[in-house]
Amino acid sequence: MRRIRLLLPLALAIFLLPGVAAAREFPARTDNTANGLPDVVKSLSTVSTARLLAGDRSKALDAAREGIAAVDRWKIALGTLPPWDGTHPDAQRSLDALFALFPRGEDTSLLVPAGQTFLSLSSLRQRLLDAEERSLSLERKSRQLSAAARTRGAELSARRARAEQIGGRFRDDARRSAGIPRRIFRAADDTPIRDFGERTDPKTAALLEEASEKLSRFAAAVSTLQSAARAVVEWQDTRALPPEDRRMVYFAMDRLARAEERAASLDAKLALLRARAWNRWKEAYVSRTNRLLDDASNAVPRGEAGSARAAKAADALRSEIGRLSEWEGGFAGMGGRMSRTAALLRSRHAELRAPADEAFSRARRLVLGGLARKERALRHLAGRAAAEWILEGKAAQTGDASPPPPGLLPEAIRHLEASLPPPGERAPHTDESLYALGALRFEEAFQRYYGGKQGDRKDAPDLAVPTALFRRLVSEFPNGRYEEHARYALASCLQESGAEDNAVLVLEELLVRHPSTRYADEANLRIGEHRFDRYDFPGSETAYRKVRDAAPAELRTTARFKLGWSLFLQSRPREAAPAFLDAALLSSVGSGAGGLRGEARRMTARSIVEAGTEREAEAFLRQRRGESEGPAVLLAIEDLLDAQNRYEEAAAAATRLGAAYPTAAERLDAEETAAVALRKAKKDDESMARRGMLESLFGPGTAWRSAAGRTPGEIARGDAMAMEGLAAAGFHFHAAARATPPGDRRRVLALYDGLLVKFPSSPKAEEAAYQRAWLLYEDGRKSEALHAFESVARRPAGSRGEAAWYMAVQCAKDLSSPQNPEPQAEVTRLAREYERAFHGGERLFLVRLDRARAHFLRKEWDEAAVSATRAGRGARTPADLRTAHRIAGEAFFEAGRYTEAETAFRGVLGAGPAPEERPDIEKWVAFSMFRAAERLPASRGFDAGPLFLRIASEFPHLPIVAEARFRAGAAYADAGKDVEAIGAFLAVESEHASSPLVPDATRRLATLYERSGNPLAAAERLARLSTLEGNDEGRGRHLFRAAELYVKGKDGVRSRRSYVDVSALPSAPAEMRILALFRAGESALAEGMEDEAETSYESAVGLHREKGGAAPEVAGRALFQRAEIRYRAYLPLRIVPPLEPSFTGKQRALARCADLYAEAIRVGDAGTVSASFHRLGEGLENFRAAILASPPPPDLSAEEKEEYLFLLEERAAPIEERAVESYRNNLRQAVAGDHFDPFVAKSRERLRALRPALFAKKPEFAFPVVPVPDFVGITERTTP
DSSP states (O other): OTTGGGHHHHHHHHHHHHHHHHHHHGGGGSOOOOOHHHHHHHHHHHHHHHHHHTTOHHHHHHHHHHHHHHHHHHHHHHHTSOOOOSOHHHHHHHHHHHHHTSOTTOOOTTHHHHHHHHHHHHHHHHHHHHHHHHHHHHHHHHHHHHHHHHHHHHHHHHHHHHHHHHHHHHHHHHHHHHHHHHHHHHHHHHSOHHHHHHHHOHHHHHHHHHHHHHHHHHHHHHHHHHHHHHHHHHHSOGGGSOHHHHHHHHHHHHHHHHHHHHHHHHHHHHHHHHHHHHHHHHHHHHHHHHHHHHHHHHHHHHHHHHHHHHHHHHHHHHHHHHHHHHHHHHHHHHHHHHHHHHHHHHHHHHHHHHHHHHHHHHHHHHHHHHHHHHHHHHHHHHHHHHHHHHHHHHHTTTSSOOOOOTTHHHHHHHHHHHHSOOTTOOOTTHHHHHHHHHHHHHHHHHHHHHTTOOSOOSSOOOOHHHHHHHHHHHHHOTTSTTHHHHHHHHHHHHHHTTOHHHHHHHHHHHHHHOTTOTTHHHHHHHHHHHHHHTTOHHHHHHHHHTSOTTSOHHHHHHHHHHHHHHHHTTTOHHHHHHHHHHHHHHHTTSSSOTTHHHHHHHHHHHHHHHHTOGGGHHHHHHHTTOGGGHHHHHHHHHHHHHHTTOHHHHHHHHHHHHHHOTTOTTHHHHHHHHHHHHHHTTOHHHHHHHHHTHHHHHSTTOTTTTSTTOOHHHHHHHHHHHHHHHHHHHHHHHHHHHHSSSOOHHHHHHHHHHHHHHOTTSHHHHHHHHHHHHHHHHTTOHHHHHHHHHHHHTSTTOSSHHHHHHHHHHHHHHHOBTTBOTTHHHHHHHHHHHHHHOTTOTTHHHHHHHHHHHHHHTTOHHHHHHHHHHHHHTOOSHHHHHHHHHHHHHHHHHTTOHHHHHHHHHHHHHTOOOTTTHHHHHHHHHHHHHHHHHTSOGGGHHHHHHHHHHHHHHOTTSTTHHHHHHHHHHHHHHTTOHHHHHHHHHHHHHHOTTSTTHHHHHHHHHHHHHHTTOHHHHHHHHHHHHHHOSSHHHHHHHHHHHHHHHHHTTOHHHHHHHHHHHHTOTTSOHHHHHHHHHHHHHHHHHTTOHHHHHHHHHHHHHHHHHTTSOSHHHHHHHHHHHHHHHHHHHTTOOOOSSHHHHHHHHHHHHHHHHHHHHHHHHHSOHHHHHHHHHHHHHHHHHHHHHHHTOOOOTTOOHHHHHHHHHHHHHHHHHHHHHHHHHHHHHHHHHHHTTOOOHHHHHHHHHHHHHOHHHHOOOOOOOOOOOOOGGGTTTTTSOOO
16 A cells, blocks of 8 residues: 555656646747736736746745636626626626726637627617606606595595584484483483482581481480380389389379470471472472573574585585596506506517627626636646645655645645646646646545555545546547556556456556556566465466566565465465565565564464474574574464464474574563463463473573563563463462362462562562462461451552452451450451441452441440441342341341331341241331330320331231230320221221230220210220129129210110129129119110119119118119109099099008108208108199199089088198198208208298298389480489
């Protein structure tokens, strides 16, 4: 590739010589007459040619550039000529300006006729334009007159519309005025006089209203006082009053009568004043209505007269508008005719504009053609100057010439492309421009392909453009001065583009047409390469042998190298070896051979090995004078033998190399390859032993190290190989000792110590020290191993630091034990050091776990939990995560941090524990939740309850669930959340029937049900509790409370059953049993079951007597209720003839009641006593009333009937006395016991009725106070 790119400087050197001759001929082809831009361009072209002849490419290029710029200005001047405006005077000006820009020396024979045609057409067009202008002027005048007439008509139309509008308003006013009287009469009928007066005379209306309101209030006060006086008279007979009071009453009634008369008088006066005001308002209203009627009558004729005047004015305006419309039509017709005439003239002069423009454009194109030829000549000069400067820049790479400025290559290509004539036109510099352009395009393609960098690419540069240019040059100028160079360049382009067959054909034709061409050696080399690529090895051999010895070194080296390949591929390795060796020797002389020398050495070795003469290689090298290549060739032979799996022969070749060239640098590679070969031969011990001896071959003090010309890099590599050999040997024999213990452990330790002593700062020193520590650990020397590992760990920036720290921790663990936790402090210290040094260490999880266990054994719970939690963050497997969470959870639990303990144990569950481990972890989670909830204060029961219940919902199979639910219920109950508490206690009852907590849960349920307003459910829980009690007193207490709740829940049946059950408990307290029987009787009585109630009351009294008078108050109430039952049966009994049977029956019934009441009085409390006394009195009163109400027999005479009634009264008199005595006894015991209740009050009332002289109070009289302002002082006197 680099050879091909030498084409451009060579080609430029060839084409510049004829270019100078062309420059010398150029002035002969220019014209010396000039002025303006054409003269400037001509002068700059002459200057550029002169500078080229003088060798000043820079100034020549500047002159050409300036000329091109002048041409551009010339084009701009031509393009910016004022456009022809279509008039004849401007046509002459435009043509003169065009003639002024015509190039000097160009033929004007074609320009003059075009100009004359243009002037003739422009003159004719000017006359048409003038006629069009006159037509347009007439059209404008007609349109102006038409517009004026239209404007005047619009004004008159507006005036007529206003007149019609005014007439319409007059007519509307007349019509509305005609209807006004009717509306006035209707309004007079609808408007009340009072409303009119309030609007017109508001002051009078307000005074009347105020007087009416005050009079109403006065009348109301008088009426109130009269009602009060009448009430007094009706309530109390005035005759019983003292004379003074009677006078006061009469005086008051008199004053009230006079006040009523005064009010009537005032009301009459107010009515008279109101009538006068209304008459005055009516007169004013009638007057106002008459005025409105008069105005309405006068408005009608005024409206009709105005309407007639407006109609007359509208008729006059309509006539005027018609005349203006006729004028407008006439003017519009005239304007239309003028417009058509102008349009016709416009079309005619528009038709003339096109040929006139075409004639002017033809003249302009002629000017542009001459201008283009001038520009191509200047472009050629600029391209040639730039090309020569690029040649100077190529020379600057090896000489002192100044380099070209950046971007010159694209500029040169641009100038040369612009200098080529259009198709069909020839120019004297075409072949020169084609060759230079092809060469520059070739260079541009490679610059674009490589982007300024050297190197090969898989694809090829795009050389289509230079290929076409060179092919065009060869085709159009077959015998031209550039034909030889163009053929070689064309072959190069084809080869680089991948058309190698065509390239070879072009090269062969070049050698035929020009046998002694300067490109002969390179052409033969390329032909040989082409044949080689086509596997024509005899043909390539012939072509390569044609490359002469005088050829450049690079070409000769490549030819010898490819000749060797051609021979080698013909299976002639003995002939190929000298050719390859020559290429290697030549490549050290030639420049730019790249990696060919190394390849030649390898192929020399390969040829020797293929020929089977590898043992004679040293003699062959001496014979061909190739000792300088000897070590490299022998090394290549070793590599080949190694590649052919001839490992022992490869190691022997390394030995021969060391013997023949003991100080050669290649020995390093040879020894390294030999060690690898022995390892491939399964002789690892020999390989490692050889590597272990490298320090004696290349180490300090050896002949190899002190040899002349030894470079620092080779010395460094020797040291590295020695160090690597010691390390590798130590590691190898250490691994062997581990595989087949005990092994030669002393040898391994010596190798490690040797490496650490001789190369303490080598990269392998840390690994050796680490493996040495492992060796001590494996030998059971744990204390020494701990110090060794810690020493490795403390090495700065070591790769084994993390592993060494970990092993130090393990050594400390092994030195301690769970039974003796004190040495665990060393474990925590080392683990802490590890964590501080390796935040993201590979074994960070294990170290943190070890540290957590050590803290746990030392009962440092918080530190253990923190370490385990940190370990869990770095866990890589579920098992590791479970272990970390388990330790953290237990540590948190021991520290009393139950919430965090729960989280940790849940982490264990989340990591998927084994089936046998899961129950234990679930128990830990549940206990953590239980303890966390337990620690919450009672005020946070709403938080503790859900936490307890979560235990039951998540782990229902655990034994702690019953207590958790019970605690949840208690927490909810303390927080006042009864519904949730009931749910929790119900779950204890239903899900844990065998739990000892069930009685407590039932008891709390009863309390909660009662508190939440569900007495029946509470009673059921108490009844259930009674079955769980072990003694009658406890059972009775629960049953008694259950019965009370059944009563509250209106379940009398179960209430009585519970009371009876209480009474049936023989060991229960007697008071409780008696009260239970009494409450059973009350329940039955409340439901109207008097017989059952009687039985219960009787049982209660009997038990009272049986137990020696226990519960006397309850027994008293039971006796009273029994008496009440009989009393209710006694009341309806009547005494009727015959007197004796009914009298005796009622008397016996009263006696039965009295006996029970009497016993109740003896044993009952104060309330029972007062009730019994009062009932006795009422019963006696009833008996007396029954006697007195007894009807006499029907057959008695009047005297007999009177006698009969007298006998009844005699019998009834003592009974009344007994009733009074009973009532009095009630009052006495109430006063004595300081007790007062409704029965005492009733007894007092009955005494007042029966004995009013003794017990009734003196009546009091109070005159009512009535707040009447007019009589202040009379009603405020006190009454006697």
